[in-house]
Amino acid sequence: MNIFNQPLLFKRISIVVSFVIVSLILWNTYTFFQKFKQEERIKMEILAEAQKELSTADLNSNIALSDKIITTNNSIPMILVDDKDEIIYANNLDSIKSLNPEYLQEQLAIMKKENKPIEISYDGKNKQYIYYRDSDLLKKLTYYPLALILILVLFLSVIYLFYSSNKAAETNKLWTGMAKETAHQIGTPLSSLLGWIAILKAEKVDETYIDEIEKDVHRLNTIANRFSKIGSIPELKKRDVVLITKQAFDYLKFRSSTQISFSFTSSDKEIQTLINEELFGWVIENIIKNAIDAMLGKGEVSLKIESSEKKVRILISDTGKGMPKKLFKQIFKPGYTTKKRGWGLGLSLSKRIVEDYHKGKIFVQKSEIGKGTTFEIILDKIS
Structure with a gap:
């Protein structure tokens, strides 16, 4: 059985397949998004530990690793605040806008809504907190399923249009064939009628009757010509x-x-x-x-x-x-x-x-x- 010759079945299969594909895309993207988000959380927790070691290190301590961890964070926007919520420093934000305290406060408010802060405690005293928001790469990932769904919709639309155009073309061929066959079938009795008109004229039948018959024959001939022109220029x-x-x-x-x-x-x-x-x-x-x-x-x-x-x-x-x-x-x-x-x-x-x-x-x-x-x-x- 050819499903393309079963319009209703083809549509149902297309809907089911599309639903399954979209569901898989959304589920995989959600899973990947959560995993990526968790990895960013781990990176910030490591950065918090590095920040703590850097702040408590003495002159003889090796701070190379801690310094490298902090300086290599160039993707996740963050703000470090003290226990009084005063901003100590910010990283990976717009360098020019960061000169404006209001901008930093706006970004801090956004970060507080997006993720839980990471606490840095120095022997239970002088606590500091790292606030951060999702990286630009993670944010772009949220639009990834939308792009895939759009591509899928476009792909299905092309299939549907192709299927519809084929069906329309087949329908047009059918109507054209029927019209031309009708014209052909009318042509046979028309020829016969013209012969009978000639006989009636030879028999000197009333001209009024013959004129009316000729009008109807002419009309039938016009109809046949109309049908014969369907499908051709x-x-x-x-x-x-x-x-x-x-x-x-x-x-x-x-x-x-x-x-x-x-x-x-x-x-x-x-x-x-x-x-x-x-x-x-x-x-x-x-x-x-x-x-x-x-x-x-x-x-x-x-x-x-x-x-x-x-x-x-x-x-x-x-x-x-x-x-x-x-x-x-x-x-x-x-x-x-x-x-x-x-x-x-x-x-x-x-x-x-x-x-x-x-x-x-x-x-x-x-x-x-x-x-x-x-x-x-x-x-x-x-x-």
């Missing part, structure tokens, strides 16, 4: 976007309920842009069909085209049920639908056609529950 040509949009608009207008009113307005009679007629007409139809469904067969659909110096804006509004703002982006995702029937591909395909093929933008401009929705499409205008 369509050819864009300089066309009048007003005319193409009006044709798609009128097609649904004359085939919709009389309880729906349609209005079409444009700031210019003709606006040129690079466009694929069949695919862009599909976008307009998809949005208008969604508008009709949202109004439950009764309401108003309005389409307005606005032109600026470099852009063309197409606004499609309805008086339907509207939607909350959180769905503005979600409705363009493949498979999302609020209908009992349908696969939720219309708006997803529309977004791909507009943004990937035509390098434009499509989005929900505004929507209000119970009042309706406005979609906006933006394309580049050419002269």
Whole structure:
């Protein structure tokens, strides 16, 4: 069994493995931190003994070892105080700031909170105390697990993105294959229908009937062409976007309920842009069909085209049920639908056609529950 073909199992295994790795990292770091901290404590206790021997030594004593122990401490910040808490000297602190008594008192307060003092007693009298804080190396060690966890998260994110992209690519191939096969299957009966139309014309059947059949055949041919273009880069040509949009608009207008009113307005009679007629007409139809469904067969659909110096804006509004703002982006995702029937591909395909093929933008401009929705499409205008 390949776990990469089992999404839920793969995710669960990834979570468990990640949890185990993070737990081991945190535990090992904590153990190492405590051991390192204990070693620093031992070093300071040895230094305290050296300090005691150095202070009690006479002129004939060998103080070389004690002096070396004290002078070689160049990593652990410390402050030596007397029994009255007066500072005798400080080591491994900022040399310039240490000239300021307030700075030394601040550091002493920090050291008192971090570690217990080490007492130096001279025959039970004249006690002194060494206060110290963790070395910079030990402090950096506390950030070590965070860095490892971050690396682990990044690594898992790369794996997840790789897995998701592979899955998305497979899904795209599936939809593309289905679309092309659909176009191929439609092509066979279309050829037959064209032959029957020719026979009907030869039999001198009423031209009105033949014209209507030819319109439907032309429509089926358009649908087949649209599906055949999915998955391949369509050819864009300089066309009048007003005319193409009006044709798609009128097609649904004359085939919709009389309880729906349609209005079409444009700031210019003709606006040129690079466009694929069949695919862009599909976008307009998809949005208008969604508008009709949202109004439950009764309401108003309005389409307005606005032109600026470099852009063309197409606004499609309805008086339907509207939607909350959180769905503005979600409705363009493949498979999302609020209908009992349908696969939720219309708006997803529309977004791909507009943004990937035509390098434009499509989005929900505004929507209000119970009042309706406005979609906006933006394309580049050419002269």
